[in-house]
Amino acid sequence: MKTMLRDLGAELIGMFVAEKWLAIAVLLTVAAAGSLVDFAGLNPLVGGAVLLFGCLILLIESVCRAAKAGAS
Amino acid sequence: MMAWSTAAPAISAAFLASLVEVVEAFTIVLAVATLRGWRPAALGTTTGLVVLAAIVLLLGPLLDRVPISSLQLTIGILLLLFGMGWLRKASLRAAGVIPLHDEEAIFAAEAAELSETARSRQRNLGWAAGITALKAVLLEGLEVVFIVIAVGAGRGLLIPAGLGALAACAVVLAAGAIVHRPLSRVPENTLKFGVGVMLSAFGVFWTGEGLGIDWPGQDLALLLFATLFLGAGLLASIFARKLAVEFA
Numbered sequence: 001m002k003t004m005l006r007d008l009g010a011e012l013i014g015m016f017v018a019e020k021w022l023a024i025a026v027l028l029t030v031a032a033a034g035s036l037v038d039f040a041g042l043n044p045l046v047g048g049a050v051l052l053f054g055c056l057i058l059l060i061e062s063v064c065r066a067a068k069a070g071a072s
Numbered sequence: 073m074m075a076w077s078t079a080a081p082a083i084s085a086a087f088l089a090s091l092v093e094v095v096e097a098f099t100i101v102l103a104v105a106t107l108r109g110w111r112p113a114a115l116g117t118t119t120g121l122v123v124l125a126a127i128v129l130l131l132g133p134l135l136d137r138v139p140i141s142s143l144q145l146t147i148g149i150l151l152l153l154f155g156m157g158w159l160r161k162a163s164l165r166a167a168g169v170i171p172l173h174d175e176e177a178i179f180a181a182e183a184a185e186l187s188e189t190a191r192s193r194q195r196n197l198g199w200a201a202g203i204t205a206l207k208a209v210l211l212e213g214l215e216v217v218f219i220v221i222a223v224g225a226g227r228g229l230l231i232p233a234g235l236g237a238l239a240a241c242a243v244v245l246a247a248g249a250i251v252h253r254p255l256s257r258v259p260e261n262t263l264k265f266g267v268g269v270m271l272s273a274f275g276v277f278w279t280g281e282g283l284g285i286d287w288p289g290q291d292l293a294l295l296l297f298a299t300l301f302l303g304a305g306l307l308a309s310i311f312a313r314k315l316a317v318e319f320a
Contacts, residue, residue, distance in 0.1 A: 004207055011211045015218065016150060018157025026152050030279055037283050048285040052276050052297065056304040059156055059272075060311065063163045067312035068319050070169075 022062040029054035079232055081294055082223040085270040086236035089219045092263050093212040094244040096178070100208035102248065103182035108201035116205025123206075124213040135225050143225060145282025148275050151222045155271025159305050162265035167312035172261055179253075216240075223274055265305060273297035 017023045029051060037047035105113035135143065164170045186201060216237050224233030276297050280287055287293035 004203070004210075007207060007211065008214070011214060015215060016153040016157070018153075018160055022156065022160065023153055026156060027149070030149055030152070030283075033280075034283050037285060044283070044285045045288070047283060048280045048287065051280055051283075051285075052300070055152060055156065055272065055276060056300055059159060059163075059301070059304050060308040062156075062160050063167075063308035063312050064315055066160070066164055067167060067169045067315040070316070070319065 019062055019066070021065075022058060025058045025062075026055060029058065079229055081270055081274070081298070082227070082229045083232050083236040085223045085267060085274065086220050086233040087240050088263050089267040089271070090216045090237040090240035091244065092260055092267065093215050094241050095260065097208045097212035098244050098248050099178050100182050101205045102253070103179050104186065104201045104205045107183055107186045112199075112202035113205045116202040116207075117209050119202075120206045120209025120213060123210055124217060127214075128217055131221070132230075135221070141282050141284070143282075144278040147222050147225060148278030148280070148282050150218070150275075151271050152275030152279060154218070154222070155268050155273075155275050155301075157268075158264050159268030159272055159301065160308075162261050162268050163305050163309040164312060165261045166265065166309040167316060169312050169316045219271070222271070269298050269301045269305060272301045 033047040033051035033054070035047075036042050036050055037044045040046075101113050101117055104116065138146075161170070165172050182204065186204065220230065220233045220237050224230035273294050277287065277294050289296070
């Protein structure tokens with residue numbers, strides 16, 4: 001039972017944190033987009049563009065970093 | 073009135089993602105059934121499904137109490153993390169950096185583990201086999217539940233998304249009943265790539281809506297996001313292949 005709960009916990013975390021730095025960077029990008037929308041007084045679409053293109057760049061960077069490291 | 077430009081991606085994302093997860097669970101349940109018979113396999117599977125149903129029944133009503141913008145933001149962020157994780161892994165697999173998921177190998181590994189258990193703990197083997205099936209159904213099922221909630225809850229599409237997931241279960245069970253062996257011919261990485269693209273697109277869409285961004289073109293923006301994530305995933309895969317060779 002203990003092992004199963006531990007596996008369940010690990011599965012839940014693993015679902016959302018495939019790679020630690022990618023997860024942190026995505027959260028920071030969302031925070032940056034939210035700040036631009038809420039506090040910078042810019043057009044909300046600027047925040048949207050930061051969110052969208054930030055995530056696309058992070059994806060490419062994360063895949064390339066893993067490839068350099070010889071997979072993860 | 074249901075917007076099909078939103079409903080179709082939600083249903084297909086739920087169907088395709090569930091297909092991947094159900095194939096994985098089916099492989100392990102089949103290994104249990106092959107080695108220890110259908111009784112512990114069916115018992116473990118049923119218990120897993122009951123626990124999953126209980127989780128859905130407990131969580132479902134709570135979703136109605138959460139303000140829609142908070143729900144969209146939370147689900148959007150979780151979808152981004154989940155979808156980009158799948159897309160990252162699928163890109164690395166497509167580039168040959170990490171090995172493809174092999175259902176035959178998983179079947180063999182589960183069978184070997186159960187045989188080992190058989191040698192060491194003869195009396196509790198039925199129990200161990202049942203627990204193995206339960207764990208497989210519960211762990212893979214949790215991902216299905218999350219995907220259905222994530223792609224369905226933001227726009228009241230829980231039922232269509234749930235039907236997409238149920239259709240995937242029916243397809244896998246029907247195919248499994250016919251072939252009676254692990255479904256190794258499912259193009260799993262292609263499916264994961266496609267689902268990763270869709271979930272990431274949904275993630276950006278819901279997160280943006282949760283932050284108060286009105287996307288131009290409303291639901292149609294999803295198609296643009298999906299196209300961009302597909303392009304980024306393919307590009308990442310090409311770069312990764314080159315880098316893997318260069319740094320080998």
